[in-house]
Amino acid sequence: MSTNKFDNHARKEIGAHETPLDTEALWGKVQADLYPKRKKKFAWVWFSASSFFLAILLAGYFYTNKQTEAVKQVSATTIQKETPSQKSNTDTQFTAKPSTPNPAPSTATEKKFTETKKVNNANKIEVKKKTTNTPLRIKQQENTITTNDPSVIQKSNQTKNDTAISQKDIIRNNSKNTIIDNIAKQKINNSLTAPVQREEVEVIKGSAKENLPSLEKLNQTQEQEETNENIIAISKEEIEAKEEGLIAATKEDEKNEPVEEPKDEEENDNDIKLPKKYQLGIGTRAGISSSITTLSANGDANMALAALRNQSETNLETIDLGLEVLLKHxxxxxxxxGIDYLRAARKLEYDNEVxxxxxxxxxxxxxxxxITTDSTFQEGLIAETTTMTRSKETFNxxxxxxxxxxxGVSLNYQQWIFGVQGGASINVFLNQKGEIHDSESTFYDLGEDNQDWFQNRLGVSYQGSAFVGYTFSDHFEIIGGPSFRSPMVISEDRNPVKQSFVNFGLQVSARYWFD
Amino acid sequence: MNNNSDIELINGCKAQDQLFQKELVLRYSPLLLTVSKRYTDSYPAAQDVLQDSLVKILRSIVDYKHTGCFAAWMKRIVINTALKSKSRKRYSFEYSGLQNINEPELPAEAFSKLNAQELMKLIDTLPNGFREVFNLAAIEGYSHNEIGELLNIAPSTSRSQLTRARKILQKKLIHLEKMTA
Incomplete structure (x- = not known):
């Protein structure tokens, strides 16, 4: 049989023969070779950064918790020690509300005070004076003038209800009654008791004469009324003088009082801390992210190079550090x-056998x-095979x-901060270093960039982040959370491989807010 | 398995679409394993060669110009990979004295009854160098010049080795014919 028939038969039989095998398992191996898994280094970096951030938050939480407990303990001790002084405060508070129905006394202190107050109420008749332009504090005290004169009583009865209403209004409106006011009132009340009692004696004398049924008596009565008025006028002058002296003394006491005392209503209005409309802040920022780089062929002719670069290059972590200035409503x-420095890194690994x-x-x-088994050597050209293995590892x-x-917007819940922010960045290219493939066996120096493959000005990118943070004081806070940066194209159109990258990462910021 | 045509398959692989890449592996690996087996000494070695070959095929498919048979293109890669993977001594001298030996006549009926596996077993009994040349020349249809380039030997060496391989096969077939008779 001819050799051709044999070859044809063998070719026909063997050429189309298929050997069964586990193709799925084979694909798994091939896929592993084609797309090697990312190295775990990056995962460790992420893990470390997350742990650090979490540790800061926990430390802040426990630190603040500890402080709060300490404050609670101190407060409890203070309340116990200050019980006696609370008694006087309680008295003062009651004095400030003469027309309010007294609740049933629950403590010995309150009971004692209530009894005293009842006695005083029995002896006192309140007279309303012209107090339109008088300060509230004085107005309250001027209303307390004691007398038993019926005419005065009649006049005073007419205005009693008005006085009560006026006092109620004062109490209602003067919601920010201060301790110093109360102390002053108490002192004034106490000091007024004596002169008013003297005055009371004079008024009683005058009212006794008033009962005589004669013209003289009437004249005397008139004189007496004038006298009474004079006495009242004198009394008023004395009261005013005493009040002024007492107020001055009270103010001196104020200065010596160690307790922080609220001021007058007008002054209080000035001292209330309203949130400022705008607040200026500065901050530092650090971030770590994954630069997911996309390499795509610039035309079909460059597909091989793009594939080669995809195979030989891997992403590494990207870091960025920044300073920021903030204005918060x-x-x-x-x-x-602010200003932000970013470093994106990639690794070129190349192994080739030539x-x-x-x-x-x-x-x-x-x-x-x-026959003779003699050997004859013939010299000539013979083939020499040289196998050269090339490997390269470069960080770009x-x-x-x-x-x-x-x-951005940030919302505070107790000491915690939650927020989001987003915006745009002007990207300015500084430089790049390293090497990439420009063919299967040659490399392109990124630092020199002889063919201007990469951009000198990169343009604009967009970024966003969400964050959670902790306020350590009125001024200082630390926040952190996930961040994203939009694709940034770094290659020129003449580059055979179009190169761009996006960032997904984590960032931490420390911010200081000025008053 | 999808019924994509070879052209769709090739274009999908060029775009590095893993679905097409997987389909290519599933579709062609049994055929390519047969090729790999003929140029290796063992089944595990053939599998290793096949795996390396498929990786090369999928990486270099972007260079495929759609000229010629796609399967033949892949077979060539498998053969090259198998031959390069072997760390064996190459023949660096020629048996120029054997060039004029006449082609041996192979037995008529004996080989026609052999199926693919029996043929492959028979071919496997050939010495390494002879087997490679026989496979490349008789099965793949390579010319002696191409075989010379592939095996890094002179075309005349390839020719002489093919002759010797046929002679060995002739003896084996005659022996087989006597056994069956």
């Missing part, structure tokens, strides 16, 4: 800007004589400066 919205075949001079043939670093403009 009281509503929680803020704008921020086989070169050369012809060199050598023994090209050996002839053996079958891209350095950028970003100028961000962000709009």
């Amino acid at each position: 009281k509503s929680g919205f803020y704008v921020s800007t 086989i070169n075949t050369d012809s060199i001079q050598g023994i090209s043939a050996i002839f053996v004589n079958p 670093n891209l350095h950028l400066i970003n100028i961000p403009l962000n709009l």
Whole structure:
């Protein structure tokens, strides 16, 4: 049989023969070779950064908790020790509300005070004076003038209800009654008791004469009334003088009082701390992220190079550090800007086996004589195979400066802060270093960039982040959370491989807010 | 398995679509394993060669120009991979004295009854160098010049080795024919 028939038969039988095998398992192996898994280094970096951030938050939480407990303990001790002084405060408070129905006394102190007050009420008749332009504090005291004169009583009865109403209004409106006011009132009340009692004696004398039924008596009565009026006028002058003296003394006491005392209503209004409309802040920021780089061929002719670069290059972590200036509205919205340094890193790993075949001079043939078994050597060109293994490992670093403009909002819940922010960045290219493939066996120096493959000005990118934070004081806070940066194209159109990257990461900021 | 045509399969693989890449592996690996087995000494070695070959195929498919048979293109890669993977001594001298030996006549009926597996077993009994040349020349249809380049030997060496391989096979087939008779 001819050799052709044999070859054809063998080709037909063997050429189309298929050997069964586990193709799914084979695909798994091939896939593993084609798409090697990312190294775990990056996961460790992420884990470390997250742990650090969590540790800061927990430390802040426990630190503040401890402080709160300490404050509670101190407060409890203070309340116990200050019980006697509370008694006088209680008295003062009651004095400030003469027309309010007294509740049933629950303590010995309150009971004692209530009894005293009843006695005073029995002897006192309140007279309303012209107090339109008088300060509230004085007005209350001027209303307390004691007398038993019926005419005075009649007049006073007419105005008693008005006085009570006026006092109620005062109490209602003067919700910010201060301790110093109460102390002053108490002192004034106590000091007024004596002169008014003297005055009372004079008024009684006058009212006795009033009962005589004669003109003289009437004249005397008139004189007496004038006298009474004079007495009252004198009394008023005395009262006013005493009040002034007492007020002055009270003010001196105020200065010596160690307790922080509220001021007059007008002054209180000035001291109330209203939230400022805008607040200025500064901050520092650090972030770590994954630069997910996309390499796509610039035309079909460059598909091989793009594939080669995809195979040989891997992403590493990106770091960024920044300074920021913030302006926050009281509503929680803020704008921020600053300057930001970003370094994106990639790694080039290249392993290749190059086989070169050369012809060199050598023994090209050996002839053996079958009879004599003598050998004859023939010199000539023989092939020499050289196998050369090339491997390369290079870190490619891209350095950028970003100028961000962000709009954000932060909401406070107790000491915690929650918020989001987003905005745009102007990206300024600094430089890059490293090497990439420009063919299967040659490399392109990124630092030199002889063919201007990469951009000198990168343009604009967009970023956003969400954060949670903790306020350590009125001014200082630390926040952190996930962040995102939009695709940033760094290659020029002439580059055979279009290169862009996005960032997904975590960032931490420390902020200081000025008053 | 999808019924994508070879062109769709190739384009999908060029776009590095893993679904198409998987389909290619599932569709062609049994055929390519047969090729790999003929150029290796063992089944595990053949599997290793096949795996390496598939990785090369999927990486270099972007260079495929759609000229010629796609299967033949892949077979060539498998053969090259198998031959390069072998760390064996190459023949660096020629048996120029055997060039003029006449082609041996192979037995008529004996081989026609052999199926693919029996043929492959028979071919496997050949010495390494002879087997490679026989496979490349008789089964794949390579010319002696191509075989010379592949095996890094002279075309005349390839020719002589093919002749010797046929002679060995002739003896084996005659022996087989006598056994069956």
